[in-house]
Amino acid sequence: MxxxxxxxxxxxxxxxxxxxxxxxxxxxxxxxxxxxxxxxxxxxxxxxxxxxxxxxxxxxxxxxxxxxxxxxxxxxxxxxxxxxxxxxxxxxxxxxxxxxxxxxxxxxxxxxxxxxxxxxAPDLLPPAGVLSRKPVTIDQRQDAVTAEQTIAEMGRADVGQACVVRNGRVLAREGQAGTDAMLARFAPSDDPLWGVVDGLGAVLGDAAEWLSGADGEPTDARGALLFKAPKPDQDRRADLPVIGPHTAKGAVAAGLSGIVIEQGGVMVLELDDVVATLDAAGLFFWVRPKGGA
Structure with missing residues (x-):
């Protein structure tokens, strides 16, 4: 029983x-x-x-x-x-x-x-590959390498299973509040300043790539990727990472370029809905083998 x-x-x-x-x-x-x-x-x-x-x-x-x-x-x-x-x-x-x-x-x-x-429920572990219509670029693949290394570092401290990376820079690491809370930090508010940033980005380029909050952390994660994987040596009988439609919606709201999960290490709830949400917004979804390029 x-x-x-x-x-x-x-x-x-x-x-x-x-x-x-x-x-x-x-x-x-x-x-x-x-x-x-x-x-x-x-x-x-x-x-x-x-x-x-x-x-x-x-x-x-x-x-x-x-x-x-x-x-x-x-x-x-x-x-x-x-x-x-x-x-x-x-x-x-x-x-x-x-x-x-x-x-x-x-x-x-x-x-x-x-x-x-x-x-x-082994069907909750999706097969390897890019499951979205949107492909993954070379730069995004390199960011996935950076993210995997970051998760390994976090794993040694036994904290967090996800991070947000853009252009080789780690913008956020998952804390006790979880992945969805981490993404919610980057969702734009109705503040008119967000529209101003769009215009500045076109004029200033990388200099206006992100804004900083009071603590110096970036508040703009547009174009970044979410990477999620288990801690390298964790006991996988409990606390294996999970994402679902809410995570996909959070990635869209934050303006990310896509989501990367480790093959065999992250369960996906309602996979079809996750892929459909990301496809509709032009984001990629990559189930990446550990150590993959």
Missing amino acids: LALIAGTGDLPPALVARLPERPLICALDGFRPALTPEITFRIEHLGSFLTTLVDRGVTEVCLAGAIKRPAIDPAAIDVATKPLVPRIMQAIAQGDDGALRVVIALFEESGLVVRAAHEI
Whole structure:
């Protein structure tokens, strides 16, 4: 029997739709998924939750969807969870991948097999190639190399799985808020200044290529590409990157030239809609083999 530990977002429903039988839906308190959970648990009751899964005949679990690090109330920790507290605190103190490795180990030590989302739904990993009508230029391919190197650097710090690059320059790195929030920083407002920048760009060229905000970071990402890939050494049974139509719309709103994802390392929800959105706006979509040119 499979239990789906469902976070927020569209991935958990996409997995359930692909399974021949509905799994046991579980959710961490405070992170209600777009599904009705049969079990909602608190992190302070993790030990009891693991026992409940085993008692109900669960043999496999899949962790899917977004969950932020919960606050822990020491007074609420139950007896079954007290022996796990040092491990839980170790997980909270680490980066995303390090934390997930600790959590996965706790499930495995309870006799549960942890299955990856893409193992359940392999069709969410699109084939390699440029899937859009818009081709990828030589300069954009070089930017993808820069972006891949950037993700590798970010991976060593165990933070983020996406970045925005233009002309060899990294304009943004994904933070805890996620890819869509990163792209939203570059979406133009209704400020008349945006129209002025269009005119200045034609006159001044690279000197007006982007504006800077108060912190010196670029606020204009037009012509840049979004690159998304897993951290180089992460445990791919959890937290494999995901994009979907909302990400495609965010890339269009930000004026990007296209999206690059690592083949076999990023799941795509509603692939046809993603490609159609990018095609309609003249953006490219490249599923790039790791290390590809």
